[in-house]
Amino acid sequence: MTDFKKCVVYQIYPKSFSDSNGDGFGDLKGVTEKLDYIKTLGVDYIWLTPFYVSPQNDNGYDVEDYYRVDPRYGTMQDFEVLLEEAAKKGIRIMLDMVFNHTSSHHEWFQKALAGEEKYKNFYFFRKGKEDGTVPTNWESKFGGSVWEYVDAFDEYYLHLFDVSQPDLNWDNPQVREEICKILKFWIKKGVKGFRFDVVNLISKGSFEDDTKGDGRRFYTDGPNIHTYLQEISRAIADEDAEIITVGEMSSTSLENCYKYAGEDCKELSMVFSFHHLKVDFMDNEKWVMIPYDFDKLKRILFEWQTKMAAHHAWNAVFWCNHDQPRIVSRFGDEGEYWKESAKMLATAIHCLRGTPYIYQGEELGMTNAGFTDISQYRDVESLNHFRILQDKGMSREQAYEILRIHSRDNSRTPMQWSDEKNAGFTAGNPWIEINPNYRYINAQTEIKDEDSIFYHYQKLIQLRKEYDVVAYGDIEPMALDHPSVFAYKRRWKNEELTVVNNFYKKETVLNIGEPINDYRCLISNYDRPDMKKDQVTLRPFESFVLYRKN
Numbered sequence: 001m002t003d004f005k006k007c008v009v010y011q012i013y014p015k016s017f018s019d020s021n022g023d024g025f026g027d028l029k030g031v032t033e034k035l036d037y038i039k040t041l042g043v044d045y046i047w048l049t050p051f052y053v054s055p056q057n058d059n060g061y062d063v064e065d066y067y068r069v070d071p072r073y074g075t076m077q078d079f080e081v082l083l084e085e086a087a088k089k090g091i092r093i094m095l096d097m098v099f100n101h102t103s104s105h106h107e108w109f110q111k112a113l114a115g116e117e118k119y120k121n122f123y124f125f126r127k128g129k130e131d132g133t134v135p136t137n138w139e140s141k142f143g144g145s146v147w148e149y150v151d152a153f154d155e156y157y158l159h160l161f162d163v164s165q166p167d168l169n170w171d172n173p174q175v176r177e178e179i180c181k182i183l184k185f186w187i188k189k190g191v192k193g194f195r196f197d198v199v200n201l202i203s204k205g206s207f208e209d210d211t212k213g214d215g216r217r218f219y220t221d222g223p224n225i226h227t228y229l230q231e232i233s234r235a236i237a238d239e240d241a242e243i244i245t246v247g248e249m250s251s252t253s254l255e256n257c258y259k260y261a262g263e264d265c266k267e268l269s270m271v272f273s274f275h276h277l278k279v280d281f282m283d284n285e286k287w288v289m290i291p292y293d294f295d296k297l298k299r300i301l302f303e304w305q306t307k308m309a310a311h312h313a314w315n316a317v318f319w320c321n322h323d324q325p326r327i328v329s330r331f332g333d334e335g336e337y338w339k340e341s342a343k344m345l346a347t348a349i350h351c352l353r354g355t356p357y358i359y360q361g362e363e364l365g366m367t368n369a370g371f372t373d374i375s376q377y378r379d380v381e382s383l384n385h386f387r388i389l390q391d392k393g394m395s396r397e398q399a400y401e402i403l404r405i406h407s408r409d410n411s412r413t414p415m416q417w418s419d420e421k422n423a424g425f426t427a428g429n430p431w432i433e434i435n436p437n438y439r440y441i442n443a444q445t446e447i448k449d450e451d452s453i454f455y456h457y458q459k460l461i462q463l464r465k466e467y468d469v470v471a472y473g474d475i476e477p478m479a480l481d482h483p484s485v486f487a488y489k490r491r492w493k494n495e496e497l498t499v500v501n502n503f504y505k506k507e508t509v510l511n512i513g514e515p516i517n518d519y520r521c522l523i524s525n526y527d528r529p530d531m532k533k534d535q536v537t538l539r540p541f542e543s544f545v546l547y548r549k550n
């Protein structure tokens with residue numbers, strides 16, 4: 001079996017990664033061209049976000065044809081070459097599977113709209129209420145109602161996301177059969193992993209009004225979710241037992257994750273949960289502007305770490321992806337301590353118990369987009385909410401401020417390869433603007449500098465391979481009440497790690513509680529910490545990892 005506890009995954013958003021043909025969109029050939037860079041970083045897997053045929057209303061998370069490569073990303077042959085070249089370098093490919101919904105352009109949905117009963121049953125069509133209103137009061141994740149009216153049937157269809165993303169009916173065995181067919185198709189090509197998009201939303205419960213919320217409690221971690229995941233997991237394992245899987249879990253609970261990613265539960269290898277990234281939300285509301293709550297961040301991370309460990313379940317650990325703002329802008333410092341804070345955040349997450357995921361550009365310390373005008377935004381969620389916020393009475397300026405912080409486009413600006421034109425991303429016009437800071441934040445510069453953020457990530461990846469305690473150790477929170485330090489111990493057999501991170505610009509003192517002179521420092525973001533005392537003064541965003549073998 002693949003030892004995914006020793007592995008690190010690198011996420012690529014192909015549209016913004018590297019453009020090989022100058023049309024302004026990144027493509028699969030572009031990824032192949034950059035394999036040496038990825039190999040130098042040292043990761044084991046590349047997770048590619050969707051490149052299937054799609055109208056791109058949600059950048060490929062609206063799939064029109066699961067079996068074909070969208071021409072804007074290249075051809076099937078380009079994909080096969082990528083697989084082959086990656087394999088030569090010992091890098092495996094993980095694909096993103098979007099099965100909660102299809103695009104409204106998908107043949108199944110088109111047939112449903114044409115009235116074919118078989119395909120209507122692939123989706124959820126429902127009558128409105130007697131008073132002529134929508135079937136339930138649920139809100140779409142992208143704003144507005146989850147129901148869209150179809151005149152021809154006098155019925156509505158369900159879309160938890162955009163209106164162009166109708167939800168699939170997993171209760172229909174034919175849908176599950178089709179899904180297994182798609183998975184097998186890609187496994188036969190040699191794919192070695194799957195990331196399942198919002199997979200804990202696939203089993204819908206009852207369709208009733210939610211008097212307490214936006215409807216999510218009726219479809220999140222739904223009634224048959226574990227059965228369905230076990231079914232797919234069996235189908236995958238029958239084909240290739242080496243495949244690893246990760247589920248994206250929207251608003252999930254720990255109790256469900258013990259099962260989703262439990263050692264013996266046979267559902268998924270690991271889960272992404274997002275609670276630790278909602279610490280700058282107000283309850284579940286993302287479109288607000290409040291400072292992030294460090295104490296909450298710590299408590300959530302520790303709770304998930306310790307409880308998942310106690311239940312022998314496995315986390316994916318991460319700060320960034322294509323839906324999240326850049327971490328250095330969010331919890332670090334874009335200014336004076338840019339480098340220190342980016343390294344600190346990397347250490348804090350990579351030494352946790354779980355498989356780390358790095359999102360393209362994170363290893364360079366890329367920052368938020370800094371857009372100031374709506375014409376610069378591309379993301380459907382951001383565009384919808386820009387309107388909704390103003391409908392709610394907010395000024396245009398306030399709406400801009402919120403977008404500037406929370407928009408998903410913050411992480412979708414093109415990868416910064418060099419200080420040349422368009423950051424070396426494209427010879428044409430990029431589909432979304434490039435962050436002007438590419439002049440000093442770019443791969444070319446960092447590769448030449450052995451003290452760069454890039455090499456810090458490289459070292460963290462190596463540590464996981466070299467030291468079993470990083471991959472397998474238990475976790476014990478430290479300094480729980482400290483207002484600015486996130487610290488923990490990891491223990492495995494006779495090895496012990498102490499991981500210390502100052503999340504703030506202000507110096508602070510930490511009492512480690514024992515002399516630390518018999519530890520060795522494995523990685524840090526300043527010169528060596530003062531190791532003689534049991535008390536350390538931590539400089540701005542200082543971070544280090546101490547190791548000892550008893």
Ligand code: GLC
Nearest residue numbers: 058061098161197198322323
């Ligand atoms: C996931 C994806 C996101 C997408 C949504 C709907 O959250 O990561 O990008 O918009 O699902 O498919």
